[in-house]
Amino acid sequence: MEKSSGVTNTEESGLLLKDTELRLGLPGSESPEMEDHDQNVLSLKSFVSGAKRGFSDALDGGGKWVFSGGSGGGSEGLFSPRRGGNNNGGNDLSGPDSGLGGPVLKDGVAPKPLVVQEKKSQVAAGNGNTAPASKAQVVGWPPIRSFRKNTMASHPPKNDNDDDNAEAKFGSGCLYVKVSMDGAPYLRKVDLKIYGGYKELSSALEKMFSCFTIGQCGSHGVSSRDVLSESRLIDLLHGSEYVLTYEDKDGDWMLVGDVPWEMFTNCCKRLRIMKSTEAIGLAPRAMEKCKTRT
Amino acid sequence: MQKKRAYSFPDEVLEHVFSFIQSGKDRNAVSMVCKSWYEIERWCRRKVFIGNCYAVSPKMVIKRFPEVRSIELKGKPHFADFNLVPDGWGGYVLPWIVEMAGAYPWLEEIRLKRMVVTDESLELIAKSFKNFKVLVLFSCEGFSTDGLAAIAAGCKNLRELDLRESEVDDLSGHWLTHFPETCTSLVSLNISCLGSDEVSFSALERLVGRCPNLRSLRLNRAVSLDKIANILCLAPQLVDFGTGNYTTELQPDVLSNLTAAFSSCKELKSLSGFWDVVPAYLPALYPVCSRLTSLNLSYATIHSPEIIKLVSHCPSLQRLLVLDYIEDSGLEALASSCKDLQELRVFPSDPFGVEPNVSLTEKGLVSVSLGCPKLQSVLYFCRQMTNAALVTIAQNCPNFTRFRLCIIEPKTADYLTREPLDVGFGAIVEHCKDLRRLSLSGLLTDRVFEYIGTYAKKLEMLSVAFAGDSDLGLHHVLSGCESLRKLEIRDCPFGDKAILANAAKLETMRSLWMSSCTVSFGACKLLGQKMHRLNVEVIDETEPPCSRPESCPVDKLYVYRSISGPRSDMPPFVWTMDEEGTILH
Numbered sequence: 001m002e003k004s005s006g007v008t009n010t011e012e013s014g015l016l017l018k019d020t021e022l023r024l025g026l027p028g029s030e031s032p033e034m035e036d037h038d039q040n041v042l043s044l045k046s047f048v049s050g051a052k053r054g055f056s057d058a059l060d061g062g063g064k065w066v067f068s069g070g071s072g073g074g075s076e077g078l079f080s081p082r083r084g085g086n087n088n089g090g091n092d093l094s095g096p097d098s099g100l101g102g103p104v105l106k107d108g109v110a111p112k113p114l115v116v117q118e119k120k121s122q123v124a125a126g127n128g129n130t131a132p133a134s135k136a137q138v139v140g141w142p143p144i145r146s147f148r149k150n151t152m153a154s155h156p157p158k159n160d161n162d163d164d165n166a167e168a169k170f171g172s173g174c175l176y177v178k179v180s181m182d183g184a185p186y187l188r189k190v191d192l193k194i195y196g197g198y199k200e201l202s203s204a205l206e207k208m209f210s211c212f213t214i215g216q217c218g219s220h221g222v223s224s225r226d227v228l229s230e231s232r233l234i235d236l237l238h239g240s241e242y243v244l245t246y247e248d249k250d251g252d253w254m255l256v257g258d259v260p261w262e263m264f265t266n267c268c269k270r271l272r273i274m275k276s277t278e279a280i281g282l283a284p285r286a287m288e289k290c291k292t293r294t
Numbered sequence: 295m296q297k298k299r300a301y302s303f304p305d306e307v308l309e310h311v312f313s314f315i316q317s318g319k320d321r322n323a324v325s326m327v328c329k330s331w332y333e334i335e336r337w338c339r340r341k342v343f344i345g346n347c348y349a350v351s352p353k354m355v356i357k358r359f360p361e362v363r364s365i366e367l368k369g370k371p372h373f374a375d376f377n378l379v380p381d382g383w384g385g386y387v388l389p390w391i392v393e394m395a396g397a398y399p400w401l402e403e404i405r406l407k408r409m410v411v412t413d414e415s416l417e418l419i420a421k422s423f424k425n426f427k428v429l430v431l432f433s434c435e436g437f438s439t440d441g442l443a444a445i446a447a448g449c450k451n452l453r454e455l456d457l458r459e460s461e462v463d464d465l466s467g468h469w470l471t472h473f474p475e476t477c478t479s480l481v482s483l484n485i486s487c488l489g490s491d492e493v494s495f496s497a498l499e500r501l502v503g504r505c506p507n508l509r510s511l512r513l514n515r516a517v518s519l520d521k522i523a524n525i526l527c528l529a530p531q532l533v534d535f536g537t538g539n540y541t542t543e544l545q546p547d548v549l550s551n552l553t554a555a556f557s558s559c560k561e562l563k564s565l566s567g568f569w570d571v572v573p574a575y576l577p578a579l580y581p582v583c584s585r586l587t588s589l590n591l592s593y594a595t596i597h598s599p600e601i602i603k604l605v606s607h608c609p610s611l612q613r614l615l616v617l618d619y620i621e622d623s624g625l626e627a628l629a630s631s632c633k634d635l636q637e638l639r640v641f642p643s644d645p646f647g648v649e650p651n652v653s654l655t656e657k658g659l660v661s662v663s664l665g666c667p668k669l670q671s672v673l674y675f676c677r678q679m680t681n682a683a684l685v686t687i688a689q690n691c692p693n694f695t696r697f698r699l700c701i702i703e704p705k706t707a708d709y710l711t712r713e714p715l716d717v718g719f720g721a722i723v724e725h726c727k728d729l730r731r732l733s734l735s736g737l738l739t740d741r742v743f744e745y746i747g748t749y750a751k752k753l754e755m756l757s758v759a760f761a762g763d764s765d766l767g768l769h770h771v772l773s774g775c776e777s778l779r780k781l782e783i784r785d786c787p788f789g790d791k792a793i794l795a796n797a798a799k800l801e802t803m804r805s806l807w808m809s810s811c812t813v814s815f816g817a818c819k820l821l822g823q824k825m826h827r828l829n830v831e832v833i834d835e836t837e838p839p840c841s842r843p844e845s846c847p848v849d850k851l852y853v854y855r856s857i858s859g860p861r862s863d864m865p866p867f868v869w870t871m872d873e874e875g876t877i878l879h
Contacts, residue, residue: 138704142642142675142700143375143376144376144642146375146377147433148593148641152643176377186381187382188381207836
């Protein structure tokens with residue numbers, strides 16, 4: 001094996017790398033110190049930069065849609081965009097108190113803190129709005145394979161002491177469901193447990209598939225209006241129309257938003273962003289099912 | 295003038311000699327002796343292992359090795375297992391299948407790990423390879439039971455179908471019926487990853503019944519306990535068996551039928567499955583326990599007393615996978631019953647809970663290290679550790695080849711001394727001279743990396759998270775670990791200096807993964823510019839790295855050596871830094 005050498009061919013004696021004659025670091029690029037965790041309230045702008053944000057830009061402040069600006073603790077991939085070179089500054093966004101005027105949940109469910117990536121100290125120091133049932137999670141930690149997580153999650157382990165706590169076990173660990181979009185070249189996966197409600201899910205999906213929107217989410221229980229006609233169906237890039245649907249435990253496809261969030265996360269097996277033309281006829285079934293469930 | 299070849303054998307003789315050399319490494323060495331050996335060797339190489347599917351192109355492989363019968367490919371980086379690699383990153387097998395369909399009509403074996411396999415790929419396999427025998431899809435995704443149906447129907451001589459831990463779109467359990475009645479060649483069938491949907495059980499029974507060479511059968515969770523007895527009676531020659539869920543309504547005959555069925559399996563050495571265990575049925579296993587060498591209880595939510603009872607019946611056990619319900623007391627019992635133990639994996643039952651739910655600490659691992667002199671491979675999740683325990687473990691087990699410790703809370707110190715765990719892990723690398731794989735956790739400073747760089751000369755794979763203080767830590771590893779092939783790092787304050795100073799080292803490794811570290815975009819560009827045989831991939835799902843200053847750290851960095859240049863299937867959130875300093879997309 002060749003002995004490792006720097007591109008500059010300096011000897012390894014240089015543990016004092018600063019003194020190495022030919023440093024390949026770029027001018028002015030010192031390794032940034034790790035900053036405090038508590039900073040990094042994102043400005044709204046950080047989400048509307050770049051072509052991919054164009055859509056959310058258009059919606060911002062308009063019509064029925066509140067752009068949540070939440071860091072949308074999405075699936076595995078979403079980390080807060082960094083400003084000024086910090087790497088580990090996660091965000092601890094929560095309900096109405098965040099500087100972004102974050103998601104206001106109308107359905108009365110207490111907002112869970114949105115955790116993207118953080119240390120325990122940050123959770124402890126974080127807002128006191130809610131005490132999480134389980135520890136807020138760092139993405140991909142502890143390192144347990146999805147297969148194992150999903151297997152244990154669908155049947156939470158028995159607990160001698162406290163059956164009510166089953167939720168606090170694997171059950172609340174994570175709940176990955178696949179998201180497909182008609183016309184998109186690949187599937188994504190999201191962890192439903194990270195979101196506090198439909199709006200957060202909506203904005204996270206919006207970031208992932210940057211050209212769709214969702215039929216308006218109802219509050220508690222069943223809404224009697226015709227979901228399709230009321231929803232704002234915009235797609236700037238393709239000029240076509242999409243709705244968000246999900247497959248439930250019975251294998252039926254339903255429109256997202258018609259049942260309370262908790263019920264939804266319990267029965268959603270996968271999500272599909274489908275063309276609205278294909279979604280016609282889903283709404284009535286959704287109503288029927290809800291009636292029989294409650 | 296005639297060319298003279300001194301001391302040379304006829305090619306056929308050399309070929310015959312080479313046929314005894316199976317290992318890829320040895321074959322590579324043989325091929326480097328001289329040009330004529332290179333030529334002879336490449337024509338008779340039958341088995342190729344490609345650790346990174348993007349390191350080389352299918353055409354290049356085919357050009358060098360025209361007569362391959364067996365291929366193994368790996369795709370996504372290891373951290374993809376923990377959802378750190380975004381979906382759509384890559385690892386598609388279809389281009390490989392397409393090329394091989396034309397070039398290797400006699401291909402017999404395909405083994406894939408962490409790759410995206412579509413139904414189209416599976417259909418193409420079924421159609422293209424007339425003598426296809428072995429398909430192993432380890433941790434793969436992207437296919438459905440329709441693709442499996444094509445394999446079942448199309449591969450007349452299928453011996454092995456192993457879907458371990460893959461994500462399969464379960465459209466219908468009827469794919470099993472696509473195995474023709476004439477198929478009697480199955481040796482190994484692993485469908486344990488299939489969902490809760492029913493698999494056509496009668497088709498399964500018929501298949502098992504007509505395959506007399508079936509040695510390994512792993513069922514999925516949907517198969518309930520009362521059905522197992524039938525299966526075992528049809529296949530008493532099984533060596534490896536994976537149950538479905540280990541539960542059924544309490545009925546009078548189930549236990550006795552099951553016990554009788556297990557008794558008839560005189561060759562059974564390995565058991566797995568055990569979802570949803572009803573402890574009352576565990577005694578059915580006793581007839582086989584004395585012969586068991588491998589036991590996977592890692593999905594079984596049974597508690598310490600039941601585990602102890604079972605394990606104490608298994609004196610020949612070499613491999614145990616279990617949940618932390620086993621607790622320190624169970625590990626102590628294990629240490630006294632199972633003196634042949636070589637591999638132990640303890641998984642957390644409640645990894646996200648704030649408080650520990652079981653009494654599993656460093657003491658359990660110390661007991662096992664003391665009682666099991668052959669222990670070589672450990673994966674251990676726990677919530678507390680001390681340097682003293684690690685030093686003891688290291689001294690008891692100098693034969694470790696794999697040591698992976700995961701202390702669940704990041705940056706946890708030695709709970710007795712409040713010190714970092716540098717000294718403990720240092721002892722591991724110092725005493726375990728054959729250590730090939732190491733995963734670190736807990737509170738760690740640059741010092742642990744100094745130990746690793748100094749002592750871990752055989753280390754091939756290192757996983758690091760939430761550790762270290764500065765670039766010096768990374769520099770120690772890159773400059774000291776001579777055998778390093780794979781390095782994966784997350785959430786550490788490692789940045790530009792160590793990478794750039796050790797850039798050439800990266801070409802001697804398979805890959806480097808760094809996420810949530812402090813490597814700047816500018817450094818990535820520079821690395822890509824200078825090192826033409828490295829693919830430097832910057833991964834960022836939120837915004838393009840060039841929309842920020844060059845000094846900003848990148849979100850995720852994946853660097854791997856490649857002789858086929860930047861890949862052409864990158865999704866929008868991956869950028870490759872190329873030689874001209876431009877960013878490919």
